[in-house]
Amino acid sequence: MRNIVLTAIIIMGALYIFLIPPDPVGFKIFMKLIPMALIIIFAAMTPSLISHTYKRIIIAGLFICMIADGVIYWFMAGLITFFIGHLFYIFAFNSASRKHIPKWAASLLLLYGVGMAIWIAGSQFANGESILGVAILAYIAVILTMGWMAIRTQLKLAISGALLFIFSDSVLAIDRFVVDIPYRDAFVMVTYYAAQVFIAASIGSRVVKYSVNRNNLIR
Structure with missing residues (x-):
């Protein structure tokens, strides 16, 4: 049954991305929400191999992101709602965290965040859009x-x-604030839907813990 839902996500996502025209806007938004609704169903059907708390928080984050998809046409409302969605994901991942992040990964995330902050938020400060610049900085911080x-x-x-979510939002931000990106909608939405599917599927991830003797795996 989960495979059927996953197939429906792919079909409806492709239908929205490649076939649904931009107008009327109301129908466009409605079709955009269908894949997210299916992803929530997919998450609910996924057996929790981490914890029930993790599953509940992930599903809540997916629901918040679905709301954000509907209000993103009012940019600041969408930005704030996605910000809240990321907070749910942060809480969920924190409940399943196992170790400190590797230094190389931390360095790459930090460098990427600084670069995007200077490029995207900096362009808004330069244009006198201080409130938007601060909002972008806050969003960069929460998604990283x-x-x-x-x-x-x-x-x-x-x-x-x-990582797919970060990529999707980066393409969207660059296109909106810096330079036009060809086929932006396809890049953004394919990676966005894929990101949400992977996050939903992580509910069924198997966590491996080690006993005192690391040769003995406890699953």
């Missing part, structure tokens, strides 16, 4: 924290989802 916490879980699906 989400990626940071995902890496700490050592769950491949969670990490893949977080």
Whole structure:
């Protein structure tokens, strides 16, 4: 049954991305929300191999992001709602965290965050859009924290989802504030839906813990 839902996500996602016209806007938003609703169903159907708390928080984050998808046409409302969604993911990943993030990964995230802050937020400060610049800085901080916490879980699906989410939002921000990107919508939405599917699927990830004797695995 989960495979059927996953197939429906792919079909409806492709339908929205490649076939649904931009107008009327109301129908466009409705079709955009269907894949997210299916992803929530997929998450609910996924057996929790981490903890029930992790599953509940992830599903709550998916629901908040679905709301954000609907209000993103009012940019600041969408930005704030996605910000809240990332907080849920941060709490979920924190509940499954296992170790400190590797130094090389921390350095890459930090460098990327600083670069995006200077490039994206800096352009808004230069244009006198101080409030928007501060909002962008806050969003960069929360999404990179989400990626940071995902890496700490050592769950491949969670990490893949977080990094795809960062990529999707980066393409959207660059296109909106700096330079036009060809086929932006396809890049943004394919990676966005994939990110949410991976995060939802991470509910079923198997956590491996080690006993005192590391040769003995306790699953």
